Amino acid sequence: MKKIGVVLLNMGGPDSLDAIQPFLYNLFSDHDIIQIPKPIQKPVAFLISKIRSKKTRKYYEIMGGKSPQKEQTLKQAQALQEALGDDYKVVVAMRYWHPFTDEALQELFNYDLEKIILLPLYPQYSRTTTGSSFNEFDRQIKKYIKAGKYTVLSTLKGVKSPYYYSSNIPIKKINCYYNNIDYINAMVENIKENLPQDYQNYYFLFSAHSLPEKIILDGDPYKHQTEETVRLIMENFKGVRYSLVYQSKVGPVKWLEPFTDQEIERLSKEGVKNLVVIPVSFVSEHSETLYELDYQYGNLAKELGIENYIRIPTLKTHPKFMQALKNLVLQCS
Numbered sequence: 001m002k003k004i005g006v007v008l009l010n011m012g013g014p015d016s017l018d019a020i021q022p023f024l025y026n027l028f029s030d031h032d033i034i035q036i037p038k039p040i041q042k043p044v045a046f047l048i049s050k051i052r053s054k055k056t057r058k059y060y061e062i063m064g065g066k067s068p069q070k071e072q073t074l075k076q077a078q079a080l081q082e083a084l085g086d087d088y089k090v091v092v093a094m095r096y097w098h099p100f101t102d103e104a105l106q107e108l109f110n111y112d113l114e115k116i117i118l119l120p121l122y123p124q125y126s127r128t129t130t131g132s133s134f135n136e137f138d139r140q141i142k143k144y145i146k147a148g149k150y151t152v153l154s155t156l157k158g159v160k161s162p163y164y165y166s167s168n169i170p171i172k173k174i175n176c177y178y179n180n181i182d183y184i185n186a187m188v189e190n191i192k193e194n195l196p197q198d199y200q201n202y203y204f205l206f207s208a209h210s211l212p213e214k215i216i217l218d219g220d221p222y223k224h225q226t227e228e229t230v231r232l233i234m235e236n237f238k239g240v241r242y243s244l245v246y247q248s249k250v251g252p253v254k255w256l257e258p259f260t261d262q263e264i265e266r267l268s269k270e271g272v273k274n275l276v277v278i279p280v281s282f283v284s285e286h287s288e289t290l291y292e293l294d295y296q297y298g299n300l301a302k303e304l305g306i307e308n309y310i311r312i313p314t315l316k317t318h319p320k321f322m323q324a325l326k327n328l329v330l331q332c333s
């Protein structure tokens with residue numbers, strides 16, 4: 001029986017302290033996420049990863065020695081597999097740590113596929129995240145399927161597949177779902193489930209991953225899409241004060257602002273005592289939520305006299321989010 005392959009795309013995170021440096025090397029070697037001149041990108045990536053891994057190690061130690069991203073993404077894959085049923089095969093392809101795209105493809109090619117659907121776990125499109133994962137997928141699949149010809153997979157990389165694939169197997173890429181009604185409903189429901197009764201007395205702080213400003217000026221839709229997600233969510237919380245801020249800047253160039261910590265400081269000066277922090281560009285937990293939002297900014301808020309600091313958990317396998325992902329897949333099946 002033919003199946004539709006669904007590839008969940010995510011960043012990946014170190015699954016041990018020893019994995020931090022090679023994970024960072026893979027990240028800084030990627031020209032889609034950071035534009036270091038190509039001939040020196042890899043040696044520079046090696047140097048930065050050596051230096052940065054010392055700092056980053058502290059985050060992961062506080063998080064119990066690893067990022068939980070892999071387990072959570074695999075759970076999302078399992079839940080989506082159950083929701084879609086046997087006509088589909090759902091696999092995970094991470095960009096910077098295992099399971100990599102070629103591992104995902106090897107798993108997928110155990111099946112007779114009629115189509116492959118790429119589904120990013122990034123609701124908002126950026127060329128640094130979704131774009132990078134699409135490019136990596138294109139590079140890897142070319143290794144398996146020689147252009148214009150049928151290829152026996154078992155001759156490549158030791159993969160034993162009973163099936164033949166051609167270069168014209170349909171591949172459908174879902175770019176984004178920042179304004180998809182099911183995704184917005186999942187966000188709204190998840191926020192409501194984690195709010196106190198008196199939430200009207202809270203300030204909502206939406207925190208998204210920042211990006212170098214130049215990437216936006218060059219036409220990346222990420223900022224606009226993130227603003228739209230927040231606007232659509234807030235249609236369900238009329239009268240609540242809110243703002244959108246950016247976190248996790250890396251390196252010296254100008255990134256999208258205001259930064260999350262600066263805004264927490266500004267709000268505390270304004271007398272805000274009740275804060276709800278909502279991660280907006282992440283759908284599972286990792287260093288940006290567990291270390292930055294919970295630990296760093298949670299402590300900062302306390303020091304600044306904010307009495308109630310509530311961080312909304314990411315969607316993970318929230319049933320409404322799984323329904324949203326299922327509908328996205330069905331719409332392009």
Ligand SMILES: C=CC1=C(C)c2cc3[nH]c(cc4nc(cc5[nH]c(cc1n2)c(C)c5CCC(=O)O)C(CCC(=O)O)=C4C)c(C)c3C=C
Binds near residue numbers: 012014027034
């Ligand atoms: C080098 C520049 C970076 C850009 C641009 C960037 C964009 C970007 N990243 C995410 C989501 C995540 N990033 C994560 C970790 C992480 N990201 C960078 C760098 C850039 N990200 C680094 C160096 C790291 C490693 C941690 C550190 O050293 O600070 C993670 C967490 C991984 C994990 O712990 O599981 C996520 C998730 C988005 C959404 C984004 C652009 C929109």
Ligand SMILES: [Fe+2]
Binds near residue numbers: 209248
């Ligand atoms: Fe990042």
Ligand SMILES: [Fe+2]
Binds near residue numbers: 209248288
């Ligand atoms: Fe980051």
